[in-house]
Amino acid sequence: xxxxxxxxxxxxxxxxxxxxxxxxxxxxxxxxxxxxxxxxxxxxxxxxxxxxxxxxxxxxxxxxxxxxxxxxxxxxxxxxxxxxxxxxxxxxxxxxxxxxxxxxxxxxxxxxxxxxxxxxxxxxxxxxxxxxxxxxxxxxxxxxxxxxxxxxxxxxxxxxxxxxxxxxxxxxxxxxxxxxxxxxxxxxxxxxxxxxxxxxxxxxxxxxxxxxxxxxxxxxxxxxxxxx
Amino acid sequence: xxxxxxxxxxxxxxxxxxxxxxxxxxxxxxxxxxxxxxxxxxxxxxxxxxxxxxxxxxxxxxxxxxxxxxxxxxxxxxxxxxxxxxxxxxxxxxxxxxxxxxxxxxxxxxxxxxxxxxxxxxxxxxxxxxxxxxxxxxxxxxxxxxxxxxxxxxxxxxxxxxxxxxxxxxxxxxxxxxxxxxxxxxxxxxxxxxxxxxxxxxxxxxxxxxxxxxxxxxxxxxxxxxxxxxxxxxxxxxxxxxxxxxxxxxxxxxxxxxxxxxxxxxxxxxxxxxxxxxxxxxxxxxxxxxxxxxxxxxxxxxxxxxxxxxxxxxxxxxxxxxxxxxxxxxxxxxxxxxxxxxxxxxxxxxxxxxxxxxxxxxxxxxxxxxxxxxxxxxxxxxxxxxxxxxxxxxxxxxxxxxxxxxxxxxxxxxxxxxxxxx
Numbered sequence: 001x002x003x004x005x006x007x008x009x010x011x012x013x014x015x016x017x018x019x020x021x022x023x024x025x026x027x028x029x030x031x032x033x034x035x036x037x038x039x040x041x042x043x044x045x046x047x048x049x050x051x052x053x054x055x056x057x058x059x060x061x062x063x064x065x066x067x068x069x070x071x072x073x074x075x076x077x078x079x080x081x082x083x084x085x086x087x088x089x090x091x092x093x094x095x096x097x098x099x100x101x102x103x104x105x106x107x108x109x110x111x112x113x114x115x116x117x118x119x120x121x122x123x124x125x126x127x128x129x130x131x132x133x134x135x136x137x138x139x140x141x142x143x144x145x146x147x148x149x150x151x152x153x154x155x156x157x158x159x160x161x162x163x164x165x166x167x168x169x170x171x172x173x174x175x176x177x178x179x180x181x182x183x184x185x186x187x188x189x190x191x192x193x194x195x196x197x198x199x200x201x202x203x204x205x206x207x208x209x210x211x212x213x214x215x216x217x218x219x220x221x222x223x224x225x226x227x228x
Numbered sequence: 229x230x231x232x233x234x235x236x237x238x239x240x241x242x243x244x245x246x247x248x249x250x251x252x253x254x255x256x257x258x259x260x261x262x263x264x265x266x267x268x269x270x271x272x273x274x275x276x277x278x279x280x281x282x283x284x285x286x287x288x289x290x291x292x293x294x295x296x297x298x299x300x301x302x303x304x305x306x307x308x309x310x311x312x313x314x315x316x317x318x319x320x321x322x323x324x325x326x327x328x329x330x331x332x333x334x335x336x337x338x339x340x341x342x343x344x345x346x347x348x349x350x351x352x353x354x355x356x357x358x359x360x361x362x363x364x365x366x367x368x369x370x371x372x373x374x375x376x377x378x379x380x381x382x383x384x385x386x387x388x389x390x391x392x393x394x395x396x397x398x399x400x401x402x403x404x405x406x407x408x409x410x411x412x413x414x415x416x417x418x419x420x421x422x423x424x425x426x427x428x429x430x431x432x433x434x435x436x437x438x439x440x441x442x443x444x445x446x447x448x449x450x451x452x453x454x455x456x457x458x459x460x461x462x463x464x465x466x467x468x469x470x471x472x473x474x475x476x477x478x479x480x481x482x483x484x485x486x487x488x489x490x491x492x493x494x495x496x497x498x499x500x501x502x503x504x505x506x507x508x509x510x511x512x513x514x515x516x517x518x519x520x521x522x523x524x525x526x527x528x529x530x531x532x533x534x535x536x537x538x539x540x541x542x543x544x545x546x547x548x549x550x551x552x553x554x555x556x557x558x559x560x561x562x563x564x565x566x567x568x569x570x571x572x573x574x575x576x577x578x579x580x581x582x583x584x585x586x587x588x589x590x591x592x593x594x595x596x597x598x599x600x601x602x603x604x605x606x607x608x609x610x611x612x613x614x615x616x617x618x619x620x621x622x623x624x625x626x627x628x629x630x631x632x633x634x635x636x637x638x639x640x641x642x643x644x645x646x647x648x649x650x
Contacts, residue, residue, distance in 0.1 A: 018255055018258065020255065020259055020628055020629075020631070020632040021632065022422055022424070022629055022632040022633050022636055023411075023422065023423040023424075024420050024421065024422055024423065025408070025411050025414035025421040025422075025423055027414065027416060027417075027421070046643045125386070125412070127412075129411035129412060129414070131411055131423065132643070133643070134632070134636040134639075134642070134643060134644075134645065135643065135644050135645070136259065136632050136635050136636065136645045136646075136647060137644065137645065137646050137647070138258045138259065138261075138646070138647045138648045139648055140254070140258065156249075156250070156251055157251065158251040158252065158254070158255045160255055161251075207619070209619065
C-alpha cells in the first residue's frame with residue numbers, strides 16, 4: 001500500500017494522474033446466498049475492490065439505490081432487503097485492507113444465513129457474476145503548485161482522474177483518504193477547513209461526474225471565502 | 229481499408245472533442261501513446277448491415293487518428309457458409325439448432341481459404357480482433373501468428389445451445405482473450421474474458437443532428453400521419469427481435485390510445501433468414517390500420533435517424549439481444565425506450581428512469597399507453613436517456629476500453645499498470 005504523503009510530498013506540486021479501467025469476468029457466478037458466501041472466500045481480492053469501487057467507472061445510473069454491487073444484488077437478485085441494507089453499510093475505509101473487508105462481508109452474509117429459514121436464491125437470469133478489473137494509470141503531465149491553482153481546473157479533469165485521486169486513493173494509501181486531502185495536509189493548518197470539507201464528502205451515492213462537481217464546488221467555496 | 233488523410237483524421241478528432249469533451253479525447257491520446265505504431269487488424273464478415281460493421285466503420289479511423297495502424301478486413305463465403313453461421317448465431321442465442329456436418333466442413337474450408345488470402349496481414353498484426361463466430365477458425369489457420377488474438381463476441385451467449393457451443397469453443401480456446409458485452413455472456417474459457425459494451429457513434433449519419441425539414445420529410449416519404457403519435461422499432465427482420473410481439477403490442481395499445489407503428493429494418497448481407505421473417509411480419513400486419521412496415525436499404529442511415537427523431541417512443545422488444553444499438557440510438561435522440569427485459573437492453577434501459585423493461589406484448593402495450601398519456605414523464609425519461617448515453621455508450625468510451633484492453637493484454641496478469649512514467 002502506498003503512502004499518499006510519499007507520493008505527493010509536502011508542498012511538492014500536485015501531479016494529476018488519470019486512469020482507465022477494464023472489466024474482466026472471473027468466471028465465478030452464484031445463484032443463492034450460500035454459494036455467494038463460499039465464492040466470496042475464494043474470489044480474487046481485486047473482485048472485492050471492483051464491486052465496491054470499480055463499479056463507479058462502469059455504466060452506472062446516477063441514482064443508485066445501494067452503494068456496492070453486493071448490496072444491489074441482495075436487493076434485486078435475492079429480494080432480501082434486510083441483507084441489502086446491511087451490506088450497503090459495510091464501509092470499505094473502515095477496514096485496514098481489502099482482506100479485512102472480505103472477512104466482514106462474509107461475516108454479515110453468514111449471520112444472515114444463520115437467521116434465515118431457507119437459503120435466499122435468485123432467478124437464473126439474475127445470478128451474481130463476480131468481476132475484477134485491470135486499471136491503467138498514466139500521468140497527464142499536469143502539475144499544480146498551490147491549491148488555489150486547482151480551483152479552475154477540477155471541472156475539466158477527466159472522470160478517470162477524479163476516480164484515481166478521489167476514489168482509488170482511499171484504497172491505495174495508508175491514510176485511506178483522497179489524494180487532494182493528503183496533499184493539502186502537507187500545507188499544515190492552512191487548508192484544514194478545506195480538508196475537512198473534502199473528507200466529509202460521501203462518495204458512495206454519486207456518479208463520477210457528480211463527484212467532480214462536488215469537489216470543484218468545495219474548492220471554489222473555500223477560496224471564495226478566503227478572498228473575502 | 230484505405231487510411232484517410234492526416235488532416236481528415238485530425239478534423240474527425242476535433243469533431244469528437246466537440247461532442248464529448250476535451251478531456252475525453254486527451255485521455256484517449258494518452259492511453260494510445262504506448263500503442264502508437266501497433267498493427268491492429270479487425271476481421272468480421274460484412275462491411276454493411278448490423279451493429280458490428282457500423283461500429284468498425286468508425287472505430288478503425290479513430291484508432292488511426294491516435295497513431296495506431298488499424299485495419300479492417302472481411303471474410304467472404306458462399307451461401308452455405310452464411311447459412312451455417314446464421315445457424316451458429318441462432319444456436320448461440322439458445323435456439324436448438326443442429327448444423328449438418330456438410331455445412332461445418334464448408335465453414336472450416338471457407339475460413340482456411342480466407343486465412344490464406346489474409347495470411348500476410350494476420351501474421352504481421354500485433355493485435356487481431358476476430359468478431360463473432362464467422363471468422364473464429366482463422367487463428368488455427370495462422371500458425372505463424374505473432375500478435376495477441378482476441379475473440380470479440382457480440383451475441384447474447386448466456387444460454388447457448390450446447391452442441392453448437394461445444395463445437396465453436398474449440399476454435400475459441402487458443403485465443404489470448406475474448407470480449408463479451410455483458411458479464412452474463414461470459415463462458416468457461418481458459419483465457420481472460422473482458423467485458424466491453426458496444427457503443428454508438430454520435431457523429432454518424434444515423435445519430436448526427438438533423439434539420440427539422442429532414443425529420444418531417446419521413447411523414448411524406450412513408451405516408452405517415454403527422455398528427456398521430458408514433459412508436460418505432462428499428463431492427464433487422466429477425467425472430468429474436470420479436471417483430472410479431474411488437475405488432476401484438478401495437479394492436480393492444482391502439483385499442484385505447486390512437487397511435488401509429490413503424491417497423492423499419494434492412495437486411496444484413498450475412499443474414500439469409502430476413503426475408504422469411506419479413507413475410508411473416510407482413511402477414512401479421514395485414515389489414516391492421518396504421519402499421520407501416522418498411523424495408524430500408526443498408527445505407528438508409530439518415531432515414532433511420534429521421535424516423536427515430538420523428539418518433540415519440542422507441543421500441544426494442546427483443547427476446548434475446550447481444551446489446552441492441554438501436555436502444556442507445558433512440559436514447560441519444562432523447563426518446564424513452566421500451567425494451568425487452570433481456571441481455572444488453574438491461575444495461576441501457578434503466579427501468580422507470582430511461583424507459584421500461586418488458587417481458588410481454590401486454591407489457592409493451594401498457595408502457596406505450598402510459599408514456600403517451602404522461603407526456604411529462606416521456607420528456608423527463610428522454611432527457612435522462614440522452615445523458616445516460618452521453619456518459620456511457622458513445623464510441624469514445626468503447627475505444628477507451630479497447631485501448632485499455634490492449635495495454636492490459638501486453639502487461640500480463642496484473643491489476644494495476646502504470647504507463648508513461650505514471
